[in-house]
Amino acid sequence: MDPERWQRLKDLFEEAVEMDASRRGVFLEKACSDDPSLKTEVEELLQHHDDGFLENSASGMFPELLESEMDSLPPGKKLGPYTINGIIGRGGMGVVYLARDGRLDRPVALKMLPADYLKDNEQRERLRREARAAARLSHPGIATVYSLEECGDDIYIISEYVSGGTLREVMTETPLPLETLLDIGLQIGRALAAAHEYGIVHRDLKPENIMKTASGSIKILDFGLARIEGEKHGGAAARLTRAGMFLGTPSYASPEQLLGKDVDFRTDIFSFGVLLYEMAAGKHPFGARDSIAAIAHIVEGDAPDITAINPSIPEDLNTVILRCLRKRPEDRYPDMQALLTDLESLSEFHDIKEKRYPVPTGHPPAKHKRFHPLWWWQFHQAVAGFGYYAMLYPQWRVKQWLGGAEGSLLFFPLLIGVGIAANLRLHLWFTSCFYASELEAQRRKVSRWIRWADWLFAFMLAVTAARIHSEHAVIAALLMAVAIGSLVAFTLIEPTTARAALEKTSWNSK
Amino acid sequence: MPGESLSALQLSRIMPEAYDELRKLAHFYMARERKGAGTLQATALVNEAYLRLKKEKLHRWRNRAHFCAIAAHAMREILVEKARARAAKKRGGAGAPATFVDNIAFGREQSIDLLSLNEAMERLNRQDEKLARVVELRFFGGLTVEETAESLGISPVSVKRAWSMAKAWLKRELESGGGS
Numbered sequence: 001m002d003p004e005r006w007q008r009l010k011d012l013f014e015e016a017v018e019m020d021a022s023r024r025g026v027f028l029e030k031a032c033s034d035d036p037s038l039k040t041e042v043e044e045l046l047q048h049h050d051d052g053f054l055e056n057s058a059s060g061m062f063p064e065l066l067e068s069e070m071d072s073l074p075p076g077k078k079l080g081p082y083t084i085n086g087i088i089g090r091g092g093m094g095v096v097y098l099a100r101d102g103r104l105d106r107p108v109a110l111k112m113l114p115a116d117y118l119k120d121n122e123q124r125e126r127l128r129r130e131a132r133a134a135a136r137l138s139h140p141g142i143a144t145v146y147s148l149e150e151c152g153d154d155i156y157i158i159s160e161y162v163s164g165g166t167l168r169e170v171m172t173e174t175p176l177p178l179e180t181l182l183d184i185g186l187q188i189g190r191a192l193a194a195a196h197e198y199g200i201v202h203r204d205l206k207p208e209n210i211m212k213t214a215s216g217s218i219k220i221l222d223f224g225l226a227r228i229e230g231e232k233h234g235g236a237a238a239r240l241t242r243a244g245m246f247l248g249t250p251s252y253a254s255p256e257q258l259l260g261k262d263v264d265f266r267t268d269i270f271s272f273g274v275l276l277y278e279m280a281a282g283k284h285p286f287g288a289r290d291s292i293a294a295i296a297h298i299v300e301g302d303a304p305d306i307t308a309i310n311p312s313i314p315e316d317l318n319t320v321i322l323r324c325l326r327k328r329p330e331d332r333y334p335d336m337q338a339l340l341t342d343l344e345s346l347s348e349f350h351d352i353k354e355k356r357y358p359v360p361t362g363h364p365p366a367k368h369k370r371f372h373p374l375w376w377w378q379f380h381q382a383v384a385g386f387g388y389y390a391m392l393y394p395q396w397r398v399k400q401w402l403g404g405a406e407g408s409l410l411f412f413p414l415l416i417g418v419g420i421a422a423n424l425r426l427h428l429w430f431t432s433c434f435y436a437s438e439l440e441a442q443r444r445k446v447s448r449w450i451r452w453a454d455w456l457f458a459f460m461l462a463v464t465a466a467r468i469h470s471e472h473a474v475i476a477a478l479l480m481a482v483a484i485g486s487l488v489a490f491t492l493i494e495p496t497t498a499r500a501a502l503e504k505t506s507w508n509s510k
Numbered sequence: 511m512p513g514e515s516l517s518a519l520q521l522s523r524i525m526p527e528a529y530d531e532l533r534k535l536a537h538f539y540m541a542r543e544r545k546g547a548g549t550l551q552a553t554a555l556v557n558e559a560y561l562r563l564k565k566e567k568l569h570r571w572r573n574r575a576h577f578c579a580i581a582a583h584a585m586r587e588i589l590v591e592k593a594r595a596r597a598a599k600k601r602g603g604a605g606a607p608a609t610f611v612d613n614i615a616f617g618r619e620q621s622i623d624l625l626s627l628n629e630a631m632e633r634l635n636r637q638d639e640k641l642a643r644v645v646e647l648r649f650f651g652g653l654t655v656e657e658t659a660e661s662l663g664i665s666p667v668s669v670k671r672a673w674s675m676a677k678a679w680l681k682r683e684l685e686s687g688g689g690s
Contacts, residue, residue, distance in 0.1 A: 006637060013678065014671045048681040049674065054622075054645070057652035058589055059555040062624055065592040066551040066558075249553050250560040259571055260564055290553045292581040293657040295560060296574040 005038065012042045017049055073097060073112070074436030075374060080149060082110055082158070098161060107161040108146060112154065124155065131157055133200055134223045140357075141191025143211070143221045162219045167207035167275070174282035175310045178317075181279045182347045183355055187218035189343055192272060193336035195223060196265045203263065205271035206252040207278070217357040251289045255299045255327050266329035269339060273324025273332075280317065281309040285325060299327075316346055374432070377501035380494060381429040384486075388422035388457060391482060394475060398464055401472070410467065414460040421453035439502070454490045458483045552652060559584040578661040579643070582651025586628070589650065593624040622684065630683040634676060641676040648673055
């Protein structure tokens with residue numbers, strides 16, 4: 001379409017879309033008296049006008065394109081002395097598992113680095129160096145690195161397992177009360193100051209990397225390991241993204257980090273400032289978190305005063321936080337200690353009593369005798385599978401009693417239901433026993449079929465029971481009981497056992 | 511009728527107001543999702559775009575608007591590449607096509623194929639570059655109307671107009687099977 005006509009089309013559309021639908025006809029008739037085909041065009045566009053279309057952003061519309069393809073280790077898998085219990089999360093550099101150290105009988109966090117991630121020796125050497133440095137850190141606010149294990153091409157880092165929630169979970173109820181904010185802020189600040197004194201920079205401070213334990217004490221995870229993740233301009237990290245979804249976020253990076261410049265401890269001060277800001281204001285200082293606009297604002301753009309967003313925040317805290325967020329590192333606090341001093345005097349000034357946290361005494365020993373939820377889920381699948389087959393017998397008898405078309409009508413749908421539900425359950429049971437790594441994918445594939453077949457099964461039994469209750473009351477009661485029982489089992493019991501057994505393992509962290 | 515669900519069409523006939531309310535509500539939630547804390551996928555996409563830019567272009571930072579433009583473009587490229595890879599895999603016999611079924615909008619089921627959308631956007635780009643850029647920033651980049659306006663240096667009202675026109679045009683393209 002030539003530009004002139006296109007412009008006219010746009011103008012007409014914009015005008016017509018604003019007006020009442022009933023007036024559009026007359027308007028277009030008049031405006032396009034010289035060009036009826038243009039009128040048709042506008043009308044077609046108006047027909048396709050739809051506010052909902054493309055209203056969700058692309059990443060929300062095609063989430064499956066961004067799903068991780070990273071393989072994960074199945075629960076029960078042994079790596080040297082460590083037994084995998086489940087996935088804690090997918091972190092900056094691979095999958096993090098909850099595992100148990102069999103020698104010392106304690107839970108550990110095991111971070112597996114993908115094999116293709118550290119191909120050359122230089123990177124491996126750097127990782128070893130960083131892990132050694134991080135392992136020197138001993139502070140109640142920092143999760144201790146226990147060891148670095150190498151097994152063939154795989155490298156994994158074993159560190160202290162911290163139970164509790166991440167700061168992200170705490171921050172769902174932002175803005176936080178001043179007392180909580182300063183309590184968390186001081187704890188993070190002290191841990192950072194201690195690390196900086198050892199010359200270790202975190203580089204990837206964000207709420208997902210900070211844990212709050214049940215007692216309220218704070219622990220920072222993944223100290224110093226972020227460096228390995230990025231060579232100056234992408235390198236290893238970019239390679240990793242090809243392997244699977246990378247759950248880093250640039251929303252807490254400092255301007256110098258985003259621009260690929262050299263960074264020092266002042267990058268942590270910036271990230272810490274973003275964190276404090278989010279806790280105080282209830283929102284990210286530079287716009288919607290994880291949006292490209294916010295990232296652009298980090299490099300170029302000012303954070304609005306927190307007092308304008310949350311008036312209960314004292315002016316002096318606002319000043320402290322904004323100073324952390326200065327673009328040029330030299331305009332921020334000269335070191336963590338100076339920032340800490342300001343936070344402490346602020347806390348004192350506002351008469352906030354500092355909390356004391358008991359030094360943790362460690363994790364309770366595992367109870368070996370307890371049922372493993374996976375076992376229970378497998379049991380459920382197997383019993384349900386065989387139980388379904390067993391119900392074919394009474395139904396076959398009913399078919400013989402009733403005979404003819406009616407008997408067949410009651411029997412064959414049930415046979416189909418049993419065929420699908422029982423076979424697929426036994427298939428899942430088999431998969432979980434012998435190909436545990438495939439289980440998740442298989443379950444996704446077949447669970448909908450199982451659900452439909454379950455309903456068919458319960459429905460057919462109930463209908464049969466209703467049909468024969470006058471002649472065979474006992475059998476009818478049996479069928480009805482099984483129908484109700486299976487209904488309860490697959491709507492109430494099964495989702496719970498499946499969640500406990502197959503999703504984020506929580507049985508050892510509680 | 512028990513056991514039989516009403517189709518959206520029937521629903522809209524019986525209770526036009528309720529239907530409208532539901533749609534509004536659905537869009538409200540979708541909009542909130544869009545504005546609020548990023549979902550896992552949004553985070554992953556932004557991060558991937560960032561890493562790609564960091565590798566190639568970011569050290570040549572020009573300004574915010576330029577960054578948003580290249581980041582949104584990178585996000586589009588990443589999604590299209592992934593969709594192509596998936597489509598290729600599908601031709602090989604496995605995997606699902608990258609289509610999205612908009613069930614949330616209550617019955618107005620629309621299935622969008624990302625690759626067709628991408629092609630339609632290229633056609634739009636040839637016709638009107640500005641409209642295509644608005645779609646890239648809003649849809650692929652996930653920017654709000656205001657952020658898009660800032661990035662393009664035009665008023666939010668112009669963005670809204672362009673957005674509405676571009677969407678109608680793209681929707682028609684997709685429904686007519688393209689190629690016009």
